Amino acid sequence: MSPFTISNDNAAPHVPVLLDEVMASLAIAPGETHVDGTFGAGGYSKAMLESGAARVFAFDRDPLAIAGGERIAAASGGRLALVPERFSRMRQALADRGVDSVDGVTLDIGVSSMQLDQAERGFSFQSDGPLDMRMGRDGRSAADIVNEADEGELADILYHYGEEKQSRRVARAIVAARPITRTGALADVVRRALGHHPGIKKDPATRTFQALRIAVNEELAELEEGLEAAEQVLKPGGRLAVVTFHSLEDRIVKRFLKERSGAAGGGSRHLPEAKAGPAPTFEAVTKAIRPSDEEVNRNPRARSATLRAARRTESSARATTIKGRHA
Template sequence: MSHISVLLHETVDALLGGRNTGIYVDGTFGRGGHTRLLLSKLDEHSRVYAFDKDPQALAVAAQLEQEDPRFTIIHASFADIKTALNQRGVETVDGVMADLGVSSPQLDQAERGFSFMKDGPLDMRMDNSQGLTAAQWLVEVDEEHLANIIFQYGEERYSRRIAKAIKAAGYIESTSQLAEIVKVAHPKWEKNKHAATRTFQAIRIEINKELEDVHAFLPEALDMLHNGGRLAVISFHSLEDRIIKQFIQKESTLAEDDGWGLPQKPKETRRLKKIDRVRASEEEVKQNPRSRSAWLRVAERINFKGE
């Protein structure tokens, strides 16, 4: 299955907010769907910088660099957005977007080890040029920590039983082997869901430090935006969406007074204004079932003091 960009037009249109010029960032290039549409709507003076860790995504991006001089790809996590852009002389930008989660090519290629639908080596690394594979990590992690990861990142109620079975199995070489171990250990599966879905999600999130990267990315992206600049982020599961929702809520809420009880004007601490929250349309879900769980949250920078 080829990669279909989720909430494509909604995200790019929200990011631009009616503009057609500026400096923009795609924090998760993937196969470039959002970036290409963004470039098509921008004038010749604009710039787009994109980030990705996946070597295959970087190869696609390198080709786009050759085709369009307005585009630059950066081999790094979007968590490093501020440092990477500052090193290139970019201090502020007009918009930052990110499409979180795993791309269709990553899921569909058995050798990447993300999915139990196709048997392959148990890898799960988005940047498979460095770090531990899932198979190596499962050998090193202790049972209690593994159970906590499966419970926290997979929201799996049977995490302790599953962790015990995984550790008892020794070295697990393939995705199908891990899926079968979880399936046998799991006493009650959800309707229309494989028994290993939540466990695979949890291990993938841990291997790639996905939630840690989101926590690091959001404040850095906000720091890069000048007044009127927009942040547009697509998430696919409740853990990611909760982080984005709480961040926007915190940054768009006026701070309380200092508690002295004296009448005074509240200190203006807001840095964001909520713009929108969007779900995929019924038509998009029909064409691309993976968009069913997607949420797009959009916010706009206010009270930037650097201008």
């Protein structure tokens, strides 16, 4: 049994989604080194340590998450290292710490329960707060985008990142209501633009808030770069586990693993055989795993979660195709 155990005193304020399934996909053996790319409240990291990982490097760009993890790191006896960085920079950050490769990488994409529950962070319209949404507490805020972007740019953000079909109507309403500095005010503008009836299950402001959060934190580009970084640091036989919460994220992970496992393409029997592509860098790509009804009943935020996992081959990592945003 690992000397590190999860106690009630260190319990996370949220429940890690698909925890058992993620741990099964990682299949941690004693002495291994793992990366938790999205530390949050430390749920996955603590489970990795309990499973026997010798070292866990936990990344988070949110300084509050890093500060909140100090007690967990202290209790780990040096086995947990907190890294205040974006997970897309894991290759550089690990190299700086003398680590060239790891046995597993886990990514839990999107906003954390802690961030959603803190009104002052501005991620949610459930409680009124400043329109912020910055995970790293730096750079352009949601208020900056809402009040400075032109109507066309706003509509594009809402359409592409929130899949808002009436993006132009919402963008027009936002521009007309400027300045908007509070989450409650923005939610009211969107509801008036789209029509909101108390009996409707999903609040019409949900898509707008998702879109702005993704834009503020460059989440889709971060995911794409993070997947490439994981490919670069994983040893042959290393495991990758990625949990996503909406279709935009899941599509990126599915496409990446399909292409990297050699499953993309296939051609036609009526055409000449296609030229062989690069050697697959991942194998044993699992089917999408979703939470059980029991887990959703315990934790409603798990409802939209999807886990995809794969194992690294011995082939060399592909050349980076995405120009890094943070050299």
